[in-house]
Amino acid sequence: MPELPEVETVRRGIAPHLEGARIIRFEARRADLRTPLPRHLAARVTGRRVLAVRRRAKYLLIDLEAPRTGKGAPTGAPEVMIIHLGMSGRLLVGPDNGAPPGPHEHIAFATDRGTEIRFSDPRRFGVLDLLPSDAFSADKRFAPLGPEPLAPEFDAAYLEQALAGSRTTIKAALLDQHRLAGVGNIYACEALFQAGISPRRQAGTVRGERAARLVAAIKDVLARAIAAGGSSARDYVQASGEAGWFQHAWAVYDREGTPCPGCDCGRGVRRIVQGGRSTFYCASRQR
């Protein structure tokens, strides 16, 4: 369930292996994940040097240097490889030793440093795309995205304005990537719990002190998850390891019926369905 913190953890895990390295082999074992892979993907990527590994919302962005001739003259444009992990996607890093791929390891590529990265995605909700770097900011997936939750410009004033007049629930509004980019179902539940705000509250009524509390909770929940992911980075960098985020202990997410960790109301954590997705919360503590 990779949301922003998990994607950021993956970014930090693969960046040292990729930045400055050259892709010397690229294999796609099928032509699509959730969407078709770009045409001639392997040919377009092989031989390219990686300039940087970035993240925007839940997307990994791998900047590729323009292809060059043997004498170093550019023969094309810089491009950015876009990876979305969907719900079951993982990037496994290991030595390029020719080990046979597992059944769900759909894509593998190797660098001139002897490292291989495999994209494993059993449910194939992931996306891999490639586009010219100068087309990135106008791309319809990225242009409408709201601010990064951990950026300074995401503050109480911004949130209040982004929610002003909205009649949908605050839970649904937090999942709207156009208002705020990178928060998913788990961290929306956790942040609302920490802020003491009911997921059923009308979004437009989150103002003033409530908005400030919610902003602080979102930043804190995400930052703590990133810190926890960093400590378990070893686990997913090794091909045999389980993804670190499956071991997180949530306060309310997926804890229906357990005692509320924030108060002694005795009612326990409730599960409701909003917009077709599960919401977990404490009806006493969250108003």
Added chain:
DNA sequence: CGGTTGCCCTGGGGGC
């Protein structure tokens, strides 16, 4: 136009 619903996909778990 804001808001909601359904679809994409498949492993796994629960229920019968």
Added chain:
DNA sequence: TGCCCCCAGGGCAACC
């Protein structure tokens, strides 16, 4: 025991 149904997740198109 075995089978079927449904759920989980994010993003987007279609719809009201």
